[in-house]
Amino acid sequence: MSDDPATPPRSRGEQVAALRPGYAADLADGLDRFFEPRRDTCPWCGSDRLTTRLRTTDLIQHKPGRFVLDRCRECRHTFQNPRLSEAGLEFYYRDFYDGLGEKQLGQTFGGRTKMYVGRAESLLPFVDTPKKWLDVGTGHGHFCEAARIVHPGTSFDGLDFTDGAELAERAGRVDRGYRGAFPELAGGLAGAYDVVSMFHYLEHSTEPARELEAAHRALRPGGHLLIEVPDPDSRYARLLGRWWLPWLQPQHLHLVPVENLRRRLRTLGFTVMAEQHAEPHDPVDLLAAAWLALDAIAPRDDLPWLPTPPTALQRTLRATTLIAGIPALVLGTLTDRFVVRPLARPLGLANAYRLVARRD
Incomplete structure (x- = not known):
């Protein structure tokens, strides 16, 4: 896209044509460099009792590659194996949230105000006037913009490893946008926040445990952590197979059962205050x-x-x-x-869960 306001925006066909030589160069040497070596143990508990849960392709962007999700028989953690390498993460994320896909994704996220308000309201039983809130994995900051309806006196910052946080700051949706990896930035944010939220972020991270530790550092004592992630125990995961959207391969690297996340939070020094399944269910399966x-x-x-x-x-x-x-x-x-939405929780079809935890 040209920075000259007198230059008309390029059509999608022109953008695609301009990007094609770069992708051809990336693919010329094959796909091996996009994956780390396959691991033989569970990244959550260390067990070697693994089984293959899913084999699929990129059903969203249709970029080349085949992806495998393994499941640990000991703790039931589901994870991508082999996992994307740093080069793979860059390749498969490119033109999804930014670049070619920025406008479409921005419109999609921008039209979900009701859902964002519901997420912000989940904190009200525990604290109604947080001073500072950090939204990790903020994307273009649309959650923060909507959350001001519920928490008008709160200062919202956003963090993302793409340029979405910077876009959100320029658009005025967040007060401060941080670009980078949360574990690396958390030291400079220690004790700065009353609330840290991670809405559909943890499943994208290469090391979820480090993200949780970073949240503990960024929160003041008594502060709250809100986490929402896909539920790998949803019956839809089995019924729909590779067509279940929350698998979202190759972006989703870890899918954590709720019991595992509760135990890990307790170990880190959190008290889980609420667990929700019906409320975060997104009726789109x-x-x-x-x-x-x-x-x-x-x-x-x-x-x-x-x-x-x-x-x-x-x-x-x-x-x-x-x-x-x-x-x-x-x-x-x-x-x-x-039909499904009113019965999602009792039928075990809820596709996500949400935890609210307090830093002790």
Whole structure:
């Protein structure tokens, strides 16, 4: 995108064409450098009793590669194995939250105010006027913007390892945006915050235990930690298989059962004050599964990591396939919202859980 206001924005096709040579160079030597060596023990408890839970591909961006999630038979922790390397993280995140995908993701996140308000309200039974709040994994800062409705007197800062935190600060959604890794920045933030939140962040981190330790450092004594993550024990994980959106491969590296997270928080010096399942459930599972399946069978869109653009015939076939799938998308939406949502918790279908913990 040009910085000259007189220059019109490039079309998506032009952006894709400009990015294609760089992706071709990245892929020229194969995919091996994007993965670390496969590990033989659980990164959560150290057990060697591992089993394969899922094999899949990138169903969102359709970047090349195959990804495996293993599960520990001892503690039930689910983790990507082999895990993405630093080069792999850069490759698979590129043009998802920023670059080519920035506008679309910004619109998606910006339209979820009601959900963000519900997250902010989950703190009210424990503290109603926090002075300083750090949102880790803030993205473009839309949660912080919405949370001011619930906590108008609170100063919100955001932290992210992409440039989203800087974008959020420029847009005025956060008072201060930190770019970088939380464990590395936490020393300079020690005891500075009344609240630290991690909404759908922990599953993206390479070392969740270090992120929790960083939260403990950043919080003042008596401060609160809010964590929301996908629930790997959701029945949808089994029923929908690779079409369950919260697997989100290859971005989600760790999926932690709630019992494991509760125990780890207690070990670190937290008291868990609340556990929620129905409240953080996002009613999109069937809609997302229908979309992922349709998108998988349709010819590919124009993507810079593909060697050539689609032909006119392929574009027509893609449009025809997606239009034919509209009834399935509508049915999935209605079932998600009006049939499953009221019963998600009792049926074990809730796709996320939330913990509120106090630093002792």
